[in-house]
Amino acid sequence: xxxxxxxxxxxxWTMSPHRDQPRLVFESDAPIQSPRWSPTGDAxxxxxxxxxxxxxxxxxxxxxxxxxxxxxxxxxPGIQMGSALTFSRDGRLMLYARELVQSNLWSFKxxxxxxxxxxxxxxxxxxxxxxxxxxxxxxxxxVAFAKGDRSPANIFLLPVEGGDERQLTFRKxxxxxxxxxxxxxxxxxxxxxxxxWRIWRASLHGAPAKVIxxxxxxxxxxxxxxxxxxxxxxxxxxxxxxxxxxxxxxxEERHLLTPDSIAKVLSPQWSPRGDRIAFLRxxxxxxxxxxxxxxxxxxxxxxxxGPPMYPIGWSSDARWIYAWDHGDREDRIVQIASDGSxxxxxxxxxRKGNLLNPVITxxxxxxxxxxxxxxxxxxxxxxxxxxxx
Numbered sequence: 001x002x003x004x005x006x007x008x009x010x011x012x013w014t015m016s017p018h019r020d021q022p023r024l025v026f027e028s029d030a031p032i033q034s035p036r037w038s039p040t041g042d043a044x045x046x047x048x049x050x051x052x053x054x055x056x057x058x059x060x061x062x063x064x065x066x067x068x069x070x071x072x073x074x075x076x077p078g079i080q081m082g083s084a085l086t087f088s089r090d091g092r093l094m095l096y097a098r099e100l101v102q103s104n105l106w107s108f109k110x111x112x113x114x115x116x117x118x119x120x121x122x123x124x125x126x127x128x129x130x131x132x133x134x135x136x137x138x139x140x141x142x143v144a145f146a147k148g149d150r151s152p153a154n155i156f157l158l159p160v161e162g163g164d165e166r167q168l169t170f171r172k173x174x175x176x177x178x179x180x181x182x183x184x185x186x187x188x189x190x191x192x193x194x195x196x197w198r199i200w201r202a203s204l205h206g207a208p209a210k211v212i213x214x215x216x217x218x219x220x221x222x223x224x225x226x227x228x229x230x231x232x233x234x235x236x237x238x239x240x241x242x243x244x245x246x247x248x249x250x251x252e253e254r255h256l257l258t259p260d261s262i263a264k265v266l267s268p269q270w271s272p273r274g275d276r277i278a279f280l281r282x283x284x285x286x287x288x289x290x291x292x293x294x295x296x297x298x299x300x301x302x303x304x305x306g307p308p309m310y311p312i313g314w315s316s317d318a319r320w321i322y323a324w325d326h327g328d329r330e331d332r333i334v335q336i337a338s339d340g341s342x343x344x345x346x347x348x349x350x351r352k353g354n355l356l357n358p359v360i361t362x363x364x365x366x367x368x369x370x371x372x373x374x375x376x377x378x379x380x381x382x383x384x385x386x387x388x389x
Contacts, residue, residue, distance in 0.1 A: 002035055002046075012046060014061055026059055026072060034084050039091040045385075046072075047085065052150065053078045056085075056094075058385060075385045083376070091388065094381040101374050103130045103356075105145060107160065108349050108367040117348045119367065124162045132370040133357055135187075136160060137180045140361040143368050144168070144178035144187050155189050155202065160361065160368065168202050169209055175200075177225040179233065182274075188212070188227050188248065190235075199225070199233060199246060212248045224267050229274035240264045243279065256293060269311040271318050271338075272362075278303075278311040278321045278338070290323060292338060303340035312367075313360040314338070322346075322360045331355050333367060 001013040001022055010032045015022040026032075028048060035046040044061050047054045056076035060069065084097045104126055108119035125131045130149040137144070143158045147165075151174040157166040169175050173193035180187055181201075188201045191211075199213040225235045227248075234256065237244040241259040246252070256277070257265065264282040271277070275295055282288045288308035292301050309323040312333070320335040325345075333347035347367065349355060358369035 002032065012044065012059070014044070025061055025069070032057075034082075036085060036087065039087055039089055045075075045085070045087075047079075047082060048072070049081075049150070050077070052081075054081055055079070056384065058387065073387055075387055076381070091385070092382065094384045096379045096381055097376055098379055099374060099376045100128070101130070101149075101372065102128045103132050103149070103370045103372045105131050105134055105143065105158070106352060106369055106371050107162070108347065108358075108369070110347050110365045110367075117345060119347045119349050121350050121352060122162065123352075124158060124368070125165070131156075133177050134359050134368045134370060135178050135180055136359050136361055136368060138182060138184045138362065140363065140366075142180075142184075143359075144180060145370075146176040146178060146189075148174075150174065151192070155187060157187075157204075160366065168204070171209070177235075179225045179227045181227050182229045182231070188225060188233055190225055199235070199248075201248060212251055213246055213253065214251045224269075226268055226270055228270035228277075229272070232274070234268045234270070234277060236265060236268070240266070243268055243277070256295075267310045267312070269313055269321070271314050272316055273318065276318070276338070278314065280308065280310055282308060290321065290336060292321075301340065303338060304336050304343065309334060309336075312358050313362075313364075315364055316362050320364075322364060324358050326355070331358075333358070333360065335364075 003011045010028045011024055012026040012035055013022040013024050031049040032046050035044050044059045046057055048057050055074045057072035058075045059072040080098050082096055082098045086095050105124040107122045107124050129147055131145055131147050134143045134145045143160050145156055146153055147156050152172045153174050155169045155175055155178045157168055173191050175189050175191045177190040178187050185204050186201050190197055191200050198211050200209050200211050202209040227233050233246040233248055234243055243256040243265055244253050245256050266280045268277050268279040277293045280288055281291055289302050290304040292303055309325045311321055312324050313322045321338050323334045323336055325332040325334050331349040332345050334343055335346050336343045353371040353373040356370045358367050360367050
């Protein structure tokens with residue numbers, strides 16, 4: 001059995017068919033997967049993440065032995081990321097499913113003709129890296145994004161039209177969720193530097209990055225982080241039941257909403273003047289609403305109710321909220337009236353893979369998103385465990 005605890009610890013358990021209670025045999029900070037009994041039944045093989053690669057590990061397990069056991073033996077280090085494995089009956093051969101996952105940034109430009117809503121796609125980054133969490137600068141000229149899906153991952157900048165990348169952070173930790181400051185000369189981001197997810201800020205002018213939040217945030221790099229006019233940062237609070245707002249000058253934080261034990265709150269977006277926040281409140285797998293919170297009087301108004309659509313920005317005149325409609329067969333950008341009076345499709349995004357984290361320029365003319373592509377193949381490995389010889 002394989003489990004993940006509330007503290008993020010990965011556990012490997014064994015259980016006899018004749019006993020009800022499982023027994024923890026190994027615990028790890030690094031993710032593990034695909035546990036398999038050895039053909040002889042006296043050990044468990046499993047894959048364990050080690051930076052950008054995985055190690056095939058072997059853990060001797062005796063059902064009646066209660067003595068402390070040594071750490072797992074790494075029998076095949078540095079293999080590429082994979083999802084499953086199995087062994088021949090004689091223990092000589094291993095079948096291993098390798099999975100190559102990469103993510104690149106794409107731009108989707110709105111056509112000038114209103115009769116054709118299919119956007120014009122342009123690939124902005126290429127290669128086998130994992131580029132995600134794009135965020136467009138206030139002037140619409142630059143994209144900040146995270147390069148890497150595990151530590152180390154850093155924040156990079158790229159012209160929205162494409163061109164040379166510029167590295168903004170140089171940390172040995174996981175850094176994600178970049179968000180531009182209203183002035184466009186700083187980028188806030190989430191980092192697990194020091195072991196806990198907190199919010200940092202980095203200057204485009206070369207000053208060292210510094211932490212600005214006192215408490216921890218939800219430990220998930222895919223969460224939205226947005227910096228508003230008026231110098232406030234909002235993000236999904238730990239647990240996902242509400243939103244937290246942070247003053248980057250003082251480090252003070254507070255909840256914006258009363259936590260809801262049922263609904264999840266996602267994808268907050270500040271209005272152009274920073275007086276309202278649009279967000280998604282997810283009620284169940286098939287139904288969600290987009291709400292608008294006034295920061296002046298804390299009033300709430302629901303402007304959309306139906307299949308989930310994610311707010312990705314506001315129009316410059318604050319009349320419309322742009323939302324991403326991620327359907328089974330197509331991705332669309334929809335304008336929803338900020339007073340709840342209606343909606344319309346403004347852009348259809350041609351599918352180039354699994355689209356994630358779309359963001360839109362202030363004038364609504366261009367969307368930048370990360371596109372994930374996957375390739376899986378199967379490898380046959382001989383004599384993979386020389387320790388058994």
